Amino acid sequence: MPTIFRGGIALLLVASLLLLGAVHVGALHRDAPPPCPPESTPAAPDSFAVALETTTGPVTLRLYRDWSPHGVDRLHCLVEHGHFDGLPVFRVVEDFVAQFGLTGDPSTDSLWAEAGIPDEPVRASNERGTLSFARNDPNTRSAQLFINLSDNPRLDTLTYNDVEGFPPLGRVTSGMDAVDAWHNEYGGAPDQDSIRTAGRAYLDRRFPELDVIEQARIVAPAE
Template sequence: MIKSIVATTTAFCVCAAVFFSLSSVSQAADPQAPEQFYVKFETSAGEVLIECNRSWAPIGVDHFYKAVKGGYYNDARFFRVVPDFMVQFGISGDPNVTKKWDADVLKDDPVTQKNVRGTLTYATAGPNTRTTQLFINYGDNTFLDGQGFAPIGKVVSGMENVDNINSEYGESPKQPYIEQLGNRYLNEYFPKLDYIKNATIVEK
């Protein structure tokens, strides 16, 4: 199954490859995150600081906090970059890690914030299908709000580095191959992809 959303009047989509039954939606809550915290992405394009507020989307924020604390996003590629729309990431470089985390599927949060420039939001395949893939909005993509895309945070520093993430491969990397082969596939066919070197919880 390919996670995708398509606006009625646009060809753009946000997609994430996942393989699961909808009956596998996680029933166990993640450990509760702080009401507000900051995540620093040390990327090959420069540092990016993200502010997360649990009140925006508690289920998604708790899961993101758990994933960052667990090192999930370290060495993850920005595998899908659509200028003026969004940049997507969140498939582990290790297929075994991806498989484990993809089994933990989240219920949706209500949409309380708008998908404006710099917001961080989960990719989905429809209702109650979020796992680990996220995107940062390059533009004001408020058409996503009515489709259930609930922002969990926003870039507060380093958005210029997000803008500079390599877009030469566009949407060419195939998500099922990334899921199955990890960074081995990306390094061979898309060696210039930018990536997250390290993601950590930090004090502002």
């Protein structure tokens, strides 16, 4: 699989690199709802910063609720509940995207399998440094996100499973050099189904050099 993407992006590549992948319904834990259910997730501030401590250095994100209200509310709730602490950056495709959100704990990841938020229109472009949710079918943006490593305008209008585009939530305002340094030699090789079922043991055995988001915290609303 190529590791450099310029110009048009084939639908098959986007499907394999950005989307949530197949979910084995039999593995879901339906009796334990996720901590940020779509129907009761509180509204986030209009704008706020998230500080990430990663194995390659600090990264600061600025989120804008008017870009994607449902998406920013979900992200705020995920950070508040510590979802990103100790999280592997499991997919880094050079000049395309860096994707994360699977915890490597099968019981936790199964909670999010059907906890998608409503789809929304694209109000900002997937430029280098912007952050967007991954998705598959309609209303499946859940807990996986990606940072664009280059300008990816095709993702603004790409229609997959009758849903158009990947709405950005915000952007990296500092530390893009740390994002660029995330280990990318594995590309898209880590398998999402294997992460969900075998957890961190699978990643540690097959992909030991993956970088990690060690901690994520809300810094403050914008002045």
